[in-house]
Amino acid sequence: MKDAVTPATLTRVERPAQPSPLSNALVFGWRAVLKFRHVPEQLFDLVMTPIMFTLLFTFVFGGALAGSSGDYLQFFLPGILVQTVVFNAVYSGMGLSTDIGKGLFDRFRSLPIWPLAPFAGLMVGDVLRHLIAGTIILGIGLGLGYRPEAGVPGVLAAFALLVAIGFGFGWIFIVLGLIVRTPTTVMTLSFTFLFPVVFASNIMVDPATMPDWLRAFVEVNPVTLMTTAMRGLMGGTADLGEVLRALIAPALLTLGLAPVTLWLYRRQ
Amino acid sequence: MKDTADAAQADRSAAGRLAISARGLAKSFGDTRAVAGVDLDVPSGSIFAVLGPNGAGKTTLMRMLATLTPPDAGSATVMGHDLVRAPHAVRGAIAMTGQFASLDEDLTGRENLIMLARLWGFQGRAARARADELFAAFDLSHAAKKQVKDYSGGMRRRLDIAASLIVTPGVLFLDEPTTGLDPTARQKVWRMIRRLARSGVTILLTTQYLEEADQLAERIAVIDHGRKIAEGTSRELKAATGSGVLHVALADPARLDEAAELLGRALDAPVHRSPEGGQLAVAAPSPAAANRAVAALLEAEITPADFSLGSPSLEEVFFSLTGRAEPQTEDTE
Known part of the structure; x- marks a missing residue:
């Protein structure tokens, strides 16, 4: 076996029938799952911040903000789920930037595959990450005494909305990942944008006490609309309008940024 | 299915002819003309080397041919x-191995190949079998x-090339396949690479090592500043440089400058110093002219330790084409 390539393996291997776009996308999804197996540390990155936020806000600020820790947790938990998903969506953009830097993306681009498949794969990874992180945070919430009034159906509906939110926001970071050269810059830029959007919302506090100009922003902030819908779904008080308003931003982001993604991918 | 029928026909029509035919390919990045109009004809089943210094436009040329960078102008068939x-x-007809091992470092080597095999359309067991076959080969x-991040440089390179052979490509692009590897x-x-070529795969490789082009390639295109400045077999390139080159090594290296000047004047040609600095090479139009040049040295009491009249090395060819000592030294990327 000294002489590496034996002629037998090089007898022309013909190309099998062209796989479907779905099959291409599933392969990239499989890759995302493998990453969980080989880099389990990423789970730690995904849930540490939200866990700390949950504990900090519930026990340190909760009493002052809502009278008691228990009441505050009831208010806060659906919001922290939104925050978790929106923050974690950055992960895909960083991964993409790494793939491009390493030249792996060039290999994908030189293959005869569905051009959006690598992104669909990132999204599959994202959805898995959102579900896992969401479940862990919800589990901790339940352990601390959070009770979703709407029960299991409400929680399932809320998680479906959560996935839609993550999917929509994911496009922002995929576009950043395609434009920005290093993964750390992707992260810094993303959080510069995310911090105001997440904190100037109704996740942590009722905006009633905010100055008018800020309240005007908070009320139309997509994160607020999403949080309101999450609270509604988990608390059993949601109406259709609330849910639809929460879906406006994810839908617009997908419609607007998916074509941009494809264009950037081809242009590179 | 129509697609495959068309591909099969294209394969047949390319057989025994040109695997790549490019006319006037050009690409600029901002104000920099990376590739400034290159024609290229690569015969099917051959090893073709694109030789040039860093920043000459080799990689951009290859990326255009591999559909990774759209050309600004020109046309090509692959x-x-x-x-x-x-x-x-x-x-569907090519594979490309870039300059950096383009693999997922977190995954194992086998998972990388299975992933690519599936993307090509091998399913389940067939994908695993193809991966194992390539690993053995x-x-x-x-x-x-093992995870790819634990591979050595040489292993990565081999895995990277294996990843390009999941489906036997018509043309395999190799961007600096041995840069950074030990001997x-x-x-x-x-x-x-030789074995692949023997099995009928056309190979286009870029390199900045003259030795690599000389050893491997049937034809060599020399690229500098985005233009093709010469093309031919290694022998043709050497012949084009002149009928012969006079090589002189000195007994007393301290007089190298003096000797270089004398030789240059005697033969009216630029003098090339070998990288080690101990040897001089200069094109000589005839044995008589070479003889006169050596006589001029002796007259100045500079004693050659060794001298010979022979065909130029590829390095000297590059020197006479570009006026620069050797491709590796120019770094403008």
């Missing part, structure tokens, strides 16, 4: 498919279950 109008068909079976690993990669 395995009979039009580069601009049918990029998807081109992708590339002498990597022992590392199949043993380099020999292994060279052997692999």
Whole structure:
């Protein structure tokens, strides 16, 4: 076996029938799952911040903000789920930037595959990450005494909305990942944008006490609309309008940024 | 299915002819003309080297041919498919191994190949079988279950080339396949490339090593500042430089400058110093002229330790084409 390539393996291997776009996308999804197996540390990155936020806000600020820790947790938990998903969506953009830097993306681009498949794969990874992180945070919430009034159906509906939110926001970071050269810059830029959007919302506090100009922003902030819908779904008080308003931003982001993604991918 | 029928026809029409035919390919990045109009004809089943210093435009040229960078101007067919109008068909007929091992470092080697096999359309067991076959062929079976980040440079390179052979490509693009490898690993990669070519795969490789082009390639295109400045077999390139080159080594290296000046004047040609600095080479139009040049040295009481009249090395060819000592020294990337 000294002489590496034996002629037998090089007898022309013909190309099998062209796989479907779905099959291409599933392969990239499989890759995302493998990453969980080989880099389990990423789970730690995904849930540490939200866990700390949950504990900090519930026990340190909760009493002052809502009278008691228990009441505050009831208010806060659906919001922290939104925050978790929106923050974690950055992960895909960083991964993409790494793939491009390493030249792996060039290999994908030189293959005869569905051009959006690598992104669909990132999204599959994202959805898995959102579900896992969401479940862990919800589990901790339940352990601390959070009770979703709407029960299991409400929680399932809320998680479906959560996935839609993550999917929509994911496009922002995929576009950043395609434009920005290093993964750390992707992260810094993303959080510069995310911090105001997440904190100037109704996740942590009722905006009633905010100055008018800020309240005007908070009320139309997509994160607020999403949080309101999450609270509604988990608390059993949601109406259709609330849910639809929460879906406006994810839908617009997908419609607007998916074509941009494809264009950037081809242009590179 | 129509797609495959078209591909099969394109394959047949390309057989025995040109695997790549490019006319006037050009690409600029901002104000920099990376590739400034290059024609290229690569015969099917050959090893073709694109030789040039860093920043000469080799990689950009290759990326255009591999559909990764759209050209600003010019046209090309690869395995009979039009580069601009049918990029998807081109992708079906090529494989590219970039300058950096383009693999997922977190995954194992085997998972990387299975992933790519599935993307090509092998399913389940067939994908795993193809991966295992390639691992055995590339002498990597022992590392199949290791994460790629634990591979050595040579192993990565081999895995990277294996990843390009999941489906036998019509044209295999190799961007600087041995840059950064130790001599043993380099020999292994060279052997692999020769065997691939023998099996009928057309190979286009870029290199900044003259030795690599000389050793491997049937034809060599020399690229500098985005333009092709010469093309031919290694022998043709050497012949074009002049009928012969006078090589002189000095007994007293301290007088090298003086000797270089004398030789240059005697033969009216630029004098090239070998990288080690101990040897001078200068084109000589005839043995008589070479004789006179050596006589001039002796007259000045400079004693040659050794001198000979022979064909130029590829390095000297590059020197006479570009006026620069050797490709590696220019770094403008």
